[in-house]
Amino acid sequence: MVLLALACAAVLIATAPLALAIQEPTRARQAIYGICLIASSALLVIAVLALLGIARTPSTAILPLGIPWLGARFRLDALSAFFLAVVAVGAAAASLFALGYGRHEAAPRRVLPFYPAFLAGMCIVVLADDAFTFLVSWEFMSLSSWALVMAHQRVPDNVRAGYVYLIMASFGTLALLLMFGLFAGPDGSYAFADMRAAELSAGAAGAVLILALIGAGSKAGLVPLHVWLPLAHPAAPSHVSALMSGVMTKVAVYGFVRIVFDLLGTPAWWWSMVVLALGGITAVMGVLYALMQHDLKRLLAYHTVENIGIIFIGLGLALAFKAHGMALAAALALTAGLLHVFNHSIFKSLLFFGAGAVLTATGERDMEHLGGLIHRMPQTAFVFLVGCAAISALPPLNGFVSEWLTFQAILLSPQIPSWGLKLLVPAVGALLALSAALAAACFVKAFGVTFLGRARTPAAAHARETDRFSLAAMFFFAALCLVAGILPGAFIDALAPVVQSLVGARMPVQSGVDWLSIVPVAESRSSYNGLLVFLFMLLSGALAAWAIHRWASDKVRRAPPWDCGYPDASPATQYTASSFAQPIRRVFGAVVFRAREHVHMPAPGALEPARLTVDMRDLVWDSLYAPVAGGVSFAADRLNHLQFLTIRQFLSLVFAALVLLLLVLAIWP
């Protein structure tokens, strides 16, 4: 089975040079995205078969690749299969979307070769079974996505985005490299199987956790390592943005889960506190950053940060329960986190597709220049609305299910004996609830300003509905949002083998519960039935509509808007993205962003306009990254002198270094 999956990945890699071989852009596009679509669909089938236990898992393979005489190990177990399914479903939909979207690509030869390579990189990461293969494919994934970020290198800011991304990706890989070094020890082996068997000291295990948090967390976008994400994700073409935000961050989560839950063994009590605190802060900071944006794609990218926070809250709770031997509760929390991984990959990809459709139709990413698109692009508007409702955790869609499960896991946590967790978990619960409510506000803003109201520019007023391929991809994901929301039991059951292998227990079987409800612990404790809630809403809405149209008036007259008697024809009088977020900026921004409003009011009679300027600062960047960047450039300036030495000075420098190293070696015990 793993060989089949690898064969698909090999097909993807082989497709990359094909992109250069085909000269004609239309045929190249159709060939590349067509092959990617087929290969990722095949991968999806393989992954689902492996996850449902129809195929034999785990299946392993050792291929004569990489370092000679060591070989490259691959393994497809339940965890890999789940994440492979997430990667494959995202890749399939993105390829379908790109069949239409790619038509508008200005520089197809900068995108087409790297796209299949990027897909292959993500697939191989989740299949790797030794540190070397893992790191090489991880870096391959980073570099190919970096090339895609740089596809439009002439757009201002994209070069900076690529630069920051490259530095952060290298930094993350460095952390992972050190971590695997700690794992392997001086005489250790590269294979994951040996690491799983290795007994690490408490200090080393703690260091591994911290390094894994830095390495995987920087790729996933944990605050404060998130700075590259909102720069790089929007810079790429939209189908790649969808993959980076929806799927690549999940590969990073995979890395964290694989290392911490699978390889590291029994967690210490304080691990979960670090993960929970980071998760809670990430969730709220991510959504607050998102609320302050008016670039549609950047808003979505910041929202990825928020959702990664929610996922890490689930993982942190699972670690806490696992550390205290509460296997059932750990299973619930881990299922919640992993289900959110799947859900987020679906709706975030959907939203990025929608943003891409808007971008091709209007040439705008800035929401302040959009508006009224629901009239021009009704189908895109509908699927985007589904995505917005799902990510805002509204029942009966899928985002709500995973958040509900996370809340249920929090309600089990008072039984944990540790005092630190007793104080931390309620605070994290409050942060989670806060981020959910703020997310709804953020997506009312995103949808309302972009699609509703009146067009703010001619570009928005003359937008055209997007093509059929793009719509097909979006409708597929919108349907998946609904299905995963009303039939969550099937998805929870599919996750059971993954959870069983990681925490040694699973959630109760959901498929046998009456009426397709989900029952996390016991029926008397809590249950949720998305299907019934959906049907009830449908029924009561339809009943109301029928009754009103049957017995009351059904007449409609179109008239100018009322607006309290003072309607203004100018679309500039509408609420904009910034004005919508102003109350929230006043409440939260004054502390979090040091937001200050300055009003410049000219003297009476003066002809100059009054001005309102808002001054906001990114404290993470200012307090963490700016000093480091300053220090590096200072050191680089000083070291610059070394380049202009004479040959004698160079030789004495080499000699001094040699003596110093020998001394260190002599003193070393």
Place this chain on the structure above:
Amino acid sequence: MALILDLVVQGLQMLLVLLLAPLLTGFVRKVKARLLLRRGPPLIQPYRDLARLMRKEVVLAENASWLFRVSPYLIFAATWVAASLVPTFRTGLLFSWSADLIVIIALLGSARFFLALAGLDVGTSFGGIGSSREMMIASLAEPAMIMVVFTVALLAGSTQLSTMAAFLVSSEVGLRVSLGLALFALIMVAIAENARIPVDNPATHLELTMVHEAMVLEYSGRHLALIELSASLKLLLYVSLIACLFVPWGLMPAGAAVALLAIGILAYIVKLAAGGFLLALFETSIAKMRVFRVPEFLGAALMLGLLATLLLFVSRSL
């Protein structure tokens, strides 16, 4: 037989909340008027208003989209489903297991989501101001509500409303600090969620102070009727919720005889009247606060809720 009875009770509950909701709104208005030494509109005025609005044609703004026309039905459906799942006169409703208290809160969140979108749809400045402020208020009220849910759920060991009510009416509850804090938080959230004084004024005609009314400014006819009905249902839901959780006496257990159900309904109506009276009394004795004082008010509710939850994490007996 038992199933049929359960079905009848569930249907009765759905009808009851729908029929009583305008009456509660009318009652609060009447009491407020009497407290201000006015005569006030008759109790059944809200029904008349609804009937009148239903008969009128809809005057739709020229650039209103399909979302604007669908939203009232969505809002009504979500609110009605939520209100039908809160035990009013009997616990163990037939479908209560399909949605727990968190789902009920989230259903109200869905209704608010679509209402705020509808406010932005026509593209007027008043609609925008209403939506923006409503979401600001909700961003604090919702987490406070979740904290209240946590408090009660931790005590009762369940997020199912029927189980919670059954636990709270039992003798093992006693007086607890955390429940007191949660009650205060819940009342503050209820006031904010239902756009009552001091957070918002349901009877305002001064545009700049409106929140809820600003969002629905462009609605007319049957659409406005549905939105008004949803607002009444939401008020009824919160009064029922407070009654169900903190005044559960008179709430009949599942399987009670038909005669007892009548007593349950009577007790419920008395509780509604008491809740409505207290609300009117509170509203007439306090002034509306500035919009940017609201976050402090709701922040206090959030802190109360968090404190209550924290107490339960620290000690089960508080």
